Amino acid sequence: MPKRIIQQSDTVMAQALTDYQNRDLTTEAIALKHGISTATLTVWAKKAGLELRNRGRKPQSRPTPRQLEIIKLASVYKYDQVGARFGMHKQSIHRIVKRWREWAQPKRAPFDPGDLIVWRGKKFTVLEANHQDGTLMDEHEKIYKNFSWNGGRMPKKVGTNPRYAKLNAAAATA
Numbered sequence: 001m002p003k004r005i006i007q008q009s010d011t012v013m014a015q016a017l018t019d020y021q022n023r024d025l026t027t028e029a030i031a032l033k034h035g036i037s038t039a040t041l042t043v044w045a046k047k048a049g050l051e052l053r054n055r056g057r058k059p060q061s062r063p064t065p066r067q068l069e070i071i072k073l074a075s076v077y078k079y080d081q082v083g084a085r086f087g088m089h090k091q092s093i094h095r096i097v098k099r100w101r102e103w104a105q106p107k108r109a110p111f112d113p114g115d116l117i118v119w120r121g122k123k124f125t126v127l128e129a130n131h132q133d134g135t136l137m138d139e140h141e142k143i144y145k146n147f148s149w150n151g152g153r154m155p156k157k158v159g160t161n162p163r164y165a166k167l168n169a170a171a172a173t174a
Contacts, residue, residue, distance in 0.1 A: 127164075
Protein backbone atom coordinates (compact mmCIF):
# COMPACT_ATOMS: atom_id res chain seq x y z
CA MET A 1 0.00 0.00 0.00
CA PRO A 2 1.53 3.37 -0.98
CA LYS A 3 2.25 5.98 1.65
CA ARG A 4 -0.03 9.00 1.76
CA ILE A 5 1.50 11.90 -0.14
CA ILE A 6 1.10 15.29 1.51
CA GLN A 7 0.14 18.05 -0.87
CA GLN A 8 2.69 20.87 -0.97
CA SER A 9 4.91 19.02 1.50
CA ASP A 10 7.72 21.61 1.35
CA THR A 11 5.51 24.47 2.56
CA VAL A 12 3.79 22.27 5.14
CA MET A 13 7.18 21.11 6.37
CA ALA A 14 8.50 24.68 6.63
CA GLN A 15 5.43 25.92 8.52
CA ALA A 16 5.41 22.91 10.84
CA LEU A 17 9.10 23.30 11.65
CA THR A 18 8.60 27.03 12.33
CA ASP A 19 5.84 26.15 14.80
CA TYR A 20 8.07 23.44 16.27
CA GLN A 21 10.87 25.95 16.92
CA ASN A 22 8.55 28.47 18.62
CA ARG A 23 7.62 25.94 21.34
CA ASP A 24 4.26 27.63 21.89
CA LEU A 25 2.30 24.56 20.80
CA THR A 26 2.73 20.93 21.73
CA THR A 27 4.01 18.45 19.15
CA GLU A 28 0.55 16.92 18.95
CA ALA A 29 -1.13 20.30 18.35
CA ILE A 30 1.35 21.16 15.57
CA ALA A 31 0.79 17.78 13.91
CA LEU A 32 -3.00 18.23 14.01
CA LYS A 33 -2.72 21.78 12.66
CA HIS A 34 -0.73 20.67 9.62
CA GLY A 35 -2.40 17.28 9.04
CA ILE A 36 0.64 15.12 9.78
CA SER A 37 1.56 12.62 12.45
CA THR A 38 3.70 13.46 15.48
CA ALA A 39 6.28 10.93 14.31
CA THR A 40 6.56 12.69 10.94
CA LEU A 41 7.05 16.03 12.66
CA THR A 42 9.80 14.58 14.86
CA VAL A 43 11.55 13.01 11.85
CA TRP A 44 11.43 16.33 9.97
CA ALA A 45 12.86 18.17 12.99
CA LYS A 46 15.63 15.61 13.34
CA LYS A 47 16.53 15.85 9.64
CA ALA A 48 16.53 19.66 9.86
CA GLY A 49 18.98 19.47 12.79
CA LEU A 50 16.64 21.10 15.30
CA GLU A 51 16.88 20.39 19.03
CA LEU A 52 14.33 17.70 19.82
CA ARG A 53 11.82 18.19 22.58
CA ASN A 54 11.82 16.21 25.79
CA ARG A 55 8.98 13.89 26.69
CA GLY A 56 6.37 14.63 29.33
CA ARG A 57 4.62 17.77 30.46
CA LYS A 58 6.27 21.14 30.79
CA PRO A 59 7.68 21.86 34.26
CA GLN A 60 5.63 24.12 36.50
CA SER A 61 6.99 27.63 36.90
CA ARG A 62 5.09 28.34 40.13
CA PRO A 63 3.36 26.26 42.82
CA THR A 64 -0.39 25.73 42.81
CA PRO A 65 -2.52 27.55 45.42
CA ARG A 66 -2.77 24.32 47.44
CA GLN A 67 1.01 23.88 47.36
CA LEU A 68 1.47 27.51 48.44
CA GLU A 69 -0.79 26.90 51.44
CA ILE A 70 1.16 23.74 52.32
CA ILE A 71 4.45 25.64 52.08
CA LYS A 72 3.10 28.43 54.28
CA LEU A 73 1.85 26.04 56.97
CA ALA A 74 5.04 23.95 56.79
CA SER A 75 7.04 27.05 57.74
CA VAL A 76 5.09 27.19 61.00
CA TYR A 77 3.96 23.68 61.93
CA LYS A 78 5.55 20.24 61.89
CA TYR A 79 5.27 18.31 58.63
CA ASP A 80 3.12 15.55 60.14
CA GLN A 81 0.59 18.14 61.41
CA VAL A 82 0.40 19.80 57.99
CA GLY A 83 0.09 16.37 56.39
CA ALA A 84 -2.82 15.48 58.67
CA ARG A 85 -4.63 18.66 57.64
CA PHE A 86 -4.23 17.88 53.93
CA GLY A 87 -4.56 14.09 54.14
CA MET A 88 -0.94 13.53 53.12
CA HIS A 89 2.15 11.88 54.58
CA LYS A 90 4.88 14.06 56.06
CA GLN A 91 7.25 12.81 53.34
CA SER A 92 4.93 14.31 50.70
CA ILE A 93 4.94 17.64 52.56
CA HIS A 94 8.75 17.56 52.64
CA ARG A 95 8.86 16.81 48.89
CA ILE A 96 6.64 19.82 48.13
CA VAL A 97 8.65 22.14 50.41
CA LYS A 98 11.92 20.89 48.91
CA ARG A 99 10.64 21.30 45.33
CA TRP A 100 9.51 24.89 45.97
CA ARG A 101 12.21 25.90 48.48
CA GLU A 102 12.63 29.36 46.90
CA TRP A 103 8.94 30.00 47.67
CA ALA A 104 9.30 28.82 51.28
CA GLN A 105 9.10 31.49 53.94
CA PRO A 106 11.48 31.65 56.88
CA LYS A 107 10.15 30.27 60.13
CA ARG A 108 7.80 32.83 61.63
CA ALA A 109 4.85 33.12 63.97
CA PRO A 110 1.69 31.58 62.53
CA PHE A 111 -0.46 34.52 63.64
CA ASP A 112 -0.03 38.26 63.96
CA PRO A 113 -1.17 40.37 66.92
CA GLY A 114 -4.82 41.25 66.43
CA ASP A 115 -5.75 38.05 64.58
CA LEU A 116 -8.93 36.26 65.60
CA ILE A 117 -8.45 32.52 65.89
CA VAL A 118 -10.70 29.60 66.73
CA TRP A 119 -9.39 26.71 68.78
CA ARG A 120 -11.63 23.92 70.08
CA GLY A 121 -14.75 25.99 69.42
CA LYS A 122 -13.59 29.09 71.31
CA LYS A 123 -12.61 32.44 69.81
CA PHE A 124 -9.37 34.10 70.86
CA THR A 125 -7.56 37.32 69.97
CA VAL A 126 -3.79 37.05 69.54
CA LEU A 127 -2.00 39.64 71.68
CA GLU A 128 1.60 38.52 71.14
CA ALA A 129 3.03 35.82 68.91
CA ASN A 130 6.34 34.17 68.19
CA HIS A 131 7.31 31.00 66.34
CA GLN A 132 6.38 28.50 69.07
CA ASP A 133 3.83 30.17 71.32
CA GLY A 134 1.87 33.31 72.03
CA THR A 135 -0.39 35.24 74.37
CA LEU A 136 -4.13 35.01 73.73
CA MET A 137 -7.22 36.71 75.09
CA ASP A 138 -10.61 34.96 74.98
CA GLU A 139 -14.07 36.52 74.54
CA HIS A 140 -14.33 37.13 78.31
CA GLU A 141 -10.95 38.94 78.30
CA LYS A 142 -9.16 36.13 80.12
CA ILE A 143 -5.44 36.06 79.22
CA TYR A 144 -3.63 32.83 78.25
CA LYS A 145 0.16 33.19 78.25
CA ASN A 146 2.60 30.79 76.55
CA PHE A 147 -0.13 29.19 74.43
CA SER A 148 1.68 26.63 72.23
CA TRP A 149 0.78 26.62 68.53
CA ASN A 150 2.19 23.14 67.96
CA GLY A 151 0.37 21.27 70.72
CA GLY A 152 -2.34 19.00 69.31
CA ARG A 153 -4.95 20.69 67.13
CA MET A 154 -3.94 23.68 65.06
CA PRO A 155 -5.84 26.92 65.73
CA LYS A 156 -7.53 28.41 62.67
CA LYS A 157 -7.49 32.10 61.74
CA VAL A 158 -10.99 33.48 61.16
CA GLY A 159 -10.34 37.22 60.91
CA THR A 160 -8.90 40.27 62.61
CA ASN A 161 -10.14 41.98 65.75
CA PRO A 162 -10.83 45.59 64.61
CA ARG A 163 -10.55 46.98 68.13
CA TYR A 164 -7.14 45.48 68.69
CA ALA A 165 -5.99 46.41 65.17
CA LYS A 166 -6.76 50.10 65.89
CA LEU A 167 -4.85 49.98 69.18
CA ASN A 168 -1.95 48.21 67.50
CA ALA A 169 -1.83 50.80 64.67
CA ALA A 170 -1.94 53.69 67.17
CA ALA A 171 0.94 52.20 69.16
CA ALA A 172 3.00 51.76 65.97
CA THR A 173 2.59 55.41 64.92
CA ALA A 174 3.34 56.81 68.41
